[in-house]
Amino acid sequence: MTRRPRIAVVDHGAGNLVSIDQALTTVGAEVVFARDGEALRRVDAVIVPGVGAAEPAMARLDAHGLTGPIRAWLADDRPFLGICLGLQLLFEGSDEDGATTLGAVPGRAVRLEGAPTLPHIGWNQVERTRSHPLFEGIADGADFYFVHSYVGAPDPAARDVVLATTDHGGPFASAIGRDALLGVQFHPERSGPDGLRLLANFVDLVRAA
């Protein structure tokens, strides 16, 4: 199928949306910026991007009536990709500011302990823990661009959501997946050709859903 899937990119006010828009358009998606819950009614997939802290992001999702529709979207197991903060929001809460987050994955966002530098900024290797179509055609250990201080830490019983890990003073979950729910701690829209490939793979998964 060659149709262009419609993907909602949730705008919670945290800066640059140009890169994700351009990257998704480049790999064959039609981008809709979601600034209210209504926008989610007409799309095939949802992406929550973003950087910054959990509490202000959740406050903006609440203020724009997006929290409920996103929770329902996740509960229905429809195609979803969280990027950076968007991955962390999938957990139950954040140690950064005590925010209660979306709660789709058991665990919390915790500070990256033992890191030689913080924030963790730059290109780092993503090592697969298991095979997944999101990484189709991308070498194991390929470099992706990170910029963050907190990471999503799944509860021990939920460790099987981890798709890939990255080391910065110790390994952390750099990609997670469970059915249609996916999250990456790095920024594929800023990670050159491998990043575009990952987003193309996501668009393929959306088409197949």
Next chain:
Amino acid sequence: MLRRRVIPCLDVADGRVVKGTRFVDLVDAGDPPELAERYATEGADELVFLDITAAPERRGTLLDVVERTARRAFIPLTVGGGVRTVADMRDVLRAGADKVSLNTAAVADPTLIIRCAGRFGRQAVVVAIDARTVAGTERQGADAADAPRTWQVVVNGGREATGLDVVDWARRAVDLGAGELLVTSIDRDGTGSGFDTELLRAITSSVPVPVIASGGAAGPDDFVRAVRDGGADAVLAASIFHRRLHAISDVKAAMAAAGLPVRLVHGAVA
């Protein structure tokens, strides 16, 4: 393992890349998005735009350039120069920048760092520090360790001294919310005499955030020294790339040969 970054810096005036010694003898060096895309293909890990447009009313031109660049080069973009308010920062991020670098305005009003980091997160706030050796503390002979060299912060393109100690300001900027520091040696800038590794070490040993080294690059070995001896996380240069004296891939090859972790781009062209 986290890679050490190589970052070309593009001075942008009125929507064009210019080259020349800062602010004087400017020569047109091309279209920013085009050059940005070329550097990305050659293996640049990030890009820095320094807006040196004199007239604030031409700010819209910069935002247009940032957006066109973000749509062509899928690597991170930092924009510096002329960001004085949270609203300025919002505009630059909305246009497609990932980070903003604050310099003179942050020295004038350090609460700008708090406000920008509070709104957009500290990872988006780079504080640029221009450093000049304090007269009388230059090393003199073998007993120099007795009288360590110190640096002061200078602003307005290096023209104005502040009296602030560089290491003190670096610590304070990080406490206020800087997620990264861009440290330029004004003594070395444009001289091709190598990065000031002593300055870099003084800062990298004092703060937990990544430090970008700037000022003085002449060849690939200088990049190695900035990381190995100065402790820099990233190394920035302008003229050696613009003048095609060295390719980014040559710099990275030298860093890799020295055992430093770098991102090698397959098919990167010189």
